[in-house]
Amino acid sequence: MTAPRTIGVALLGLGNVGGGVVKLLEDNAAAIEARLGARLEVRAIAVRDPDKLDRVVAVDRALLTTDVDAAIRRPDVDIVCELMGGTTLAKDAVLAAIAAKRHVVTANKALLAEHWGEVFGAAERAGVDVYYEAAVCGGVPIIRVLREGLASDRVESIIGIVNGTSNYILSTMTESRRPFADILAEAQALGYAEADPTLDVGGGDAAHKLAILVNLCFGTTIDVAAIPKDGIDVVDPIDLAYAEKFGYVIKPLVIAREHGEPGTGPIEARVHPALVPSNWLLADVSGAKNAVYVQSYALGPSMYYGAGAGMLPTAMSVVSDMIEIARNMFARAGSQVARPRPTRVRPMVPVGDLRSPYYLRFGVHDQPGVLGQLMTILGAHAVSIAQVVQDGAPARRDSDTPVWVVVLTHSAREGDVRAALGEIDALPIVREPARVIRIAT
Numbered sequence: 476m477t478a479p480r481t482i483g484v485a486l487l488g489l490g491n492v493g494g495g496v497v498k499l500l501e502d503n504a505a506a507i508e509a510r511l512g513a514r515l516e517v518r519a520i521a522v523r524d525p526d527k528l529d530r531v532v533a534v535d536r537a538l539l540t541t542d543v544d545a546a547i548r549r550p551d552v553d554i555v556c557e558l559m560g561g562t563t564l565a566k567d568a569v570l571a572a573i574a575a576k577r578h579v580v581t582a583n584k585a586l587l588a589e590h591w592g593e594v595f596g597a598a599e600r601a602g603v604d605v606y607y608e609a610a611v612c613g614g615v616p617i618i619r620v621l622r623e624g625l626a627s628d629r630v631e632s633i634i635g636i637v638n639g640t641s642n643y644i645l646s647t648m649t650e651s652r653r654p655f656a657d658i659l660a661e662a663q664a665l666g667y668a669e670a671d672p673t674l675d676v677g678g679g680d681a682a683h684k685l686a687i688l689v690n691l692c693f694g695t696t697i698d699v700a701a702i703p704k705d706g707i708d709v710v711d712p713i714d715l716a717y718a719e720k721f722g723y724v725i726k727p728l729v730i731a732r733e734h735g736e737p738g739t740g741p742i743e744a745r746v747h748p749a750l751v752p753s754n755w756l757l758a759d760v761s762g763a764k765n766a767v768y769v770q771s772y773a774l775g776p777s778m779y780y781g782a783g784a785g786m787l788p789t790a791m792s793v794v795s796d797m798i799e800i801a802r803n804m805f806a807r808a809g810s811q812v813a814r815p816r817p818t819r820v821r822p823m824v825p826v827g828d829l830r831s832p833y834y835l836r837f838g839v840h841d842q843p844g845v846l847g848q849l850m851t852i853l854g855a856h857a858v859s860i861a862q863v864v865q866d867g868a869p870a871r872r873d874s875d876t877p878v879w880v881v882v883l884t885h886s887a888r889e890g891d892v893r894a895a896l897g898e899i900d901a902l903p904i905v906r907e908p909a910r911v912i913r914i915a916t
């Protein structure tokens with residue numbers, strides 16, 4: 476009997492995801508070998524601190540090294556798995572692995588969003604594959620869907636919930652009507668949110684993922700820094716209550732669609748919380764779950780849902796990528812699918828020209844004529860009103876508590892809405908700047 480073939484793997488990182496990869500390779504070893512006809516064998520694991528005791532999995536101490544380059548260059552390593560995170564050392568390591576003609580799997584959305592061209596250009600020249608299923612939506616196989624499942628289709632738009640921390644916080648705020656800061660502190664204590672939550676709650680992480688999705692959907696790289704983004708901290712419990720009254724829930728969304736000529740027109744891409752009609756499938760995506768709703772020419776609407784992070788879901792995507800690479804190696808087919816080639820750089824729709832309906836909450840003095848002043852300014856800027864609610868007077872007339880006027884607009888240009896709000900916020904009747912949340916369409 477001949478010995479089974481083996482594929483050598485170097486893991487760079489043994490944290491949450493790296494630990495999950497080791498565990499999954501052990502737990503599912505027999506099934507993986509049966510499907511692949513080969514073993515995936517970890518030959519080296521680069522870590523920062525080999526003496527760390529509280530690892531999520533026990534590993535043979537002899538596998539651990541702090542020498543990233545040595546792990547990459549081992550002659551018995553075919554696939555390098557970058558699971559360290561960050562964009563400095565991780566970038567050097569990925570480029571070194573590619574230069575050494577190792578195939579690469581990475582879960583690192585920041586690296587790919589910011590250095591897409593460099594990474595895939597190097598991979599193209601070296602003739603190796605770079606797989607990255609875990610970089611967007613963790614365990615949800617959205618990359619494979621867009622790259623392969625919909626390969627014959629044309630994506631028109633995507634709307635997604637791609638940051639589990641933001642979704643967890645907004646879902647918990649919706650259920651409990653407690654403020655953002657309280658829920659964030661609680662999520663941090665439970666380990667659901669990072670000590671520095673800026674990237675998650677500010678929309679930066681979602682923007683990284685959106686840049687990758689845009690590339691796959693519309694065949695273009697976009698400058699991740701140019702994606703307009705609002706964090707979920709603009710949402711107060713009172714906004715969730717008003718949203719519910721109007722038949723909406725508020726979700727942390729990424730949105731991308733193409734404008735104009737299919738295949739060549741400008742791309743709209745944005746990250747912000749938005750009012751979502753409560754009868755949409757996305758309205759039911761709660762807790763830390765992720766989902767991407769895709770509208771495409773031939774299939775029509777389709778939605779992909781599941782765990783967007785976590786040790787085993789993310790490791791599952793990483794190991795599935797390794798299996799795919801191993802299959803390509805056995806077929807001696809450098810997998811062209813893993814080396815996207817954007818045909819042209821497509822312009823982005825300028826922020827001021829983005830259009831959507833808006834939810835606007837004004838905190839004003841309780842005095843006659845207020846509503847008229849607000850409506851006049853909105854109308855002068857071509858912002859047309861769909862619904863208005865003015866809440867009753869505060870408990871005392873001299874109270875500092877503002878009276879809320881909540882306006883839902885028809886679809887309006889972002890530039891016009893911002894110009895109107897600039898004027899309204901400067902009015903003496905205004906007690907606090909308008910709260911602005913877009914409505915998803």
Ligand SMILES: NC(=O)c1ccc[n+]([C@@H]2O[C@H](COP(=O)([O-])OP(=O)(O)OC[C@H]3O[C@@H](n4cnc5c(N)ncnc54)[C@H](OP(=O)(O)O)[C@@H]3O)[C@@H](O)[C@H]2O)c1
Binds near residue numbers: 541557559
């Ligand atoms: N966690 C998730 O659910 C999830 C989901 C999707 C994608 N991702 C992505 O997956 C990647 C890894 O995330 P993670 O949560 O597993 O991170 P993590 O728990 O912080 O683990 C990072 C690992 O990298 C190692 N490392 C850091 N700097 C190093 C260095 N200079 N040399 C060698 N090793 C080094 C660390 O070593 P020590 O253990 O010795 O400190 C640790 O094992 C990130 O790109 C992240 O964005 C994570």
